[in-house]
Amino acid sequence: MTKGRMEAFSDGVLAIIITIMVLEIKVPHGNSFNDLLPLLPIFLSYVLSFIYLGIYWNNHHHMLHTVKKVSGKILWANLHLLFWLSLVPFVTGWMGENHFAAETMALYGFIMLMAAIAYFFLQNSIIHSQGEGSLLKHAVGNDLKGKLSPVLYIIGIAMAWVNEWISGAMFVLVAIIWLVPDKRIEKILKSEGE
Amino acid sequence: MTKGRMEAFSDGVLAIIITIMVLEIKVPHGNSFNDLLPLLPIFLSYVLSFIYLGIYWNNHHHMLHTVKKVSGKILWANLHLLFWLSLVPFVTGWMGENHFAAETMALYGFIMLMAAIAYFFLQNSIIHSQGEGSLLKHAVGNDLKGKLSPVLYIIGIAMAWVNEWISGAMFVLVAIIWLVPDKRIEKILKSEGE
Amino acid sequence: MTKGRMEAFSDGVLAIIITIMVLEIKVPHGNSFNDLLPLLPIFLSYVLSFIYLGIYWNNHHHMLHTVKKVSGKILWANLHLLFWLSLVPFVTGWMGENHFAAETMALYGFIMLMAAIAYFFLQNSIIHSQGEGSLLKHAVGNDLKGKLSPVLYIIGIAMAWVNEWISGAMFVLVAIIWLVPDKRIEKILKSEGE
């Protein structure tokens, strides 16, 4: 099965990205809980990014369930997505170490926006390759979440210079939207099986 | 087989966590054995965490043997477990570099406690998804080890401020309990096969 | 299937190389976009290397499609390729941090040249192992890209001391040549299937 290696490679890259982020939480010099306090913003941004990457892995996993064969175009659309996600540890670290300063949050939102667009491209490549009666197209439906996310990211980016809390709230909101169980593809696959 | 990617991703993350920990053992500047002496506590905490992660990988491996299909809930319960385990290199490094100071040991125990709870959640999600006559439920039985571990962790955490040796003994004890070959699932699987 | 583990190991190494490179983009101390400016050359070299590694993974993926059994010679030819690719994060970081200085670019080109030669060796080992009527030999054809790349690398290396822009243009050109969809193997495989 030709998609096996694409899944394996994506799993590998996502597993490394999610784990490498923890290296940004540098071991402090002191040995008391107080010495951990300055790490709190870094930890919080780690949690947020971990959840984001978990969502991406989850959705990627479901999306590829509908794929039977992989074209060169899909391979590159996938690498394009992985490229933006590979920058997540950097922006997570930068945002966390600077206590959610305006421009660090804007860049975080920008990278997330680019990843969302890359995911959208990948999804479209797959749908296009499946032709008429695409299983993925059916599963995605009106893709409300997919359309809402970029809007929230853009609001989050713009708000970074106004109020960092609103900006952060937007990014958290995107995560919450996706964390709500997305039965779409699971349902379609199940009904296919019947 | 739908669980394949969840296994691959978990293997990837666990492999990276277990290997990244070694980066905390920083190459010393001197070139004699004496220069390695200050690294001893870091090395010991590395060994302990390596064994813990080996146990987790082992148990995870056996547990997933009983799983046939993976739901969204199980995927997230798994990511939740990986989240706490991803913090192991950090707490291992902090504890080792501070020569097992009280609060560093307490945090180590806390992360291990959270991982144990996350493992318990994952186990329950799988049992629940298997419904009546769950193979895993049967295999786990009264889950003595699973129930004892959190108690030992909590004693270990509380003892960190009293006596670091007792605290450490608790953490080592948990590892020993699990290292003793756990034939439960293997047995059940074997009898299933017959 | 004996080639499964060779693919898995290669995927693992390539996934790690591609992700570890991002660690060279060190989080800056300031919190404004201006603080990111010094990172631009590092980022650009990261993008170039990411694309190169993506191309290698892609070609590797297609090439192994034609392989049925793996000999010890092929395993070592593969490890030899991975060795040169494992040095990519180092040369990428060195080139980026030194703003594409002459000798850093020459070394970058040299490592890429060695990787290309290693890839050529691997390809030949596979063709040789397939004997008469090798599917891969048929697929590769006159291997124009494979022959052109080393020439461009050598020009790029020589030009590093003359004009860094020409040197860089050579390296970018190689990437573009390979990015243009390479239908060769896909076509052959398809016609095999019919």
Next chain:
Amino acid sequence: MTKGRMEAFSDGVLAIIITIMVLEIKVPHGNSFNDLLPLLPIFLSYVLSFIYLGIYWNNHHHMLHTVKKVSGKILWANLHLLFWLSLVPFVTGWMGENHFAAETMALYGFIMLMAAIAYFFLQNSIIHSQGEGSLLKHAVGNDLKGKLSPVLYIIGIAMAWVNEWISGAMFVLVAIIWLVPDKRIEKILKSEGE
């Protein structure tokens, strides 16, 4: 197939170890070839360790070919091997950064010796689990290489304080012994297939 995950996990750990070593080759500050000169011993030790790990991966790959089912004992024997191999980046870096000083070479040899012993244990666990007529036992035969390596390591360790060149020669010799194609298992497997 129950051994799939053990292979995947081992591949993951070995891939990470082999790649993480390259992080010990720190990007120098200068931008000329002269600035690379101090890195030469680090590079040489990297090459040696890369070859060692390649050999381990290769042999591990062949050995597991003979395995049908994996017991808890084999899983732990495998983790034990991975533990010693996980220390290779550390000893490689220490030896390289200290220009092959006596005690750094002795430690390098010691870790390699422990890995060889761990490999021997793993091999024995598998042979034992296969019972009478073990395919692996047959394939390993008198295991000349396996018996010679520890002897050479011990000579290498002892010689570290006498003459570093002899010590290094021993370690290189072990690698050469193993690099010579080992047809044993391949042959046996082939004759099994017939």
